[in-house]
Amino acid sequence: xxxxTPLCQVPIADTEGFNxxxxxxxxxxxxxxxxxxxxxxxxxxxxNAALFLxxxxxxxxxxxxxxxxxxxxxxxxxxxxxxxGDIAAKHGL
Numbered sequence: 001x002x003x004x005t006p007l008c009q010v011p012i013a014d015t016e017g018f019n020x021x022x023x024x025x026x027x028x029x030x031x032x033x034x035x036x037x038x039x040x041x042x043x044x045x046x047x048n049a050a051l052f053l054x055x056x057x058x059x060x061x062x063x064x065x066x067x068x069x070x071x072x073x074x075x076x077x078x079x080x081x082x083x084x085g086d087i088a089a090k091h092g093l
Contacts, residue, residue: 007049010069013040030083036071
């Protein structure tokens with residue numbers, strides 16, 4: 001039987017969505033600073049979580065939502081979005 005566990009992710013660096021959210025190096029660094037691990041997520045971070053969930057090591061994990069966000073969902077997201085909105089407004093974005 002196949003059981004799915006959703007992965008929740010933050011904006012991932014070097015993707016179209018992240019580049020729209022934070023179009024400048026300054027904004028991307030501000031997002032990174034709002035993450036407890038102090039870096040933006042990479043595609044490999046998502047791949048690693050998916051590989052783990054598909055492995056035997058996760059054979060007893062089911063029915064959870066797995067945040068792959070460097071701790072961002074612990075509060076950094078709201079801080080970052082407020083700050084990004086203020087900066088974007090200041091620059092007319």
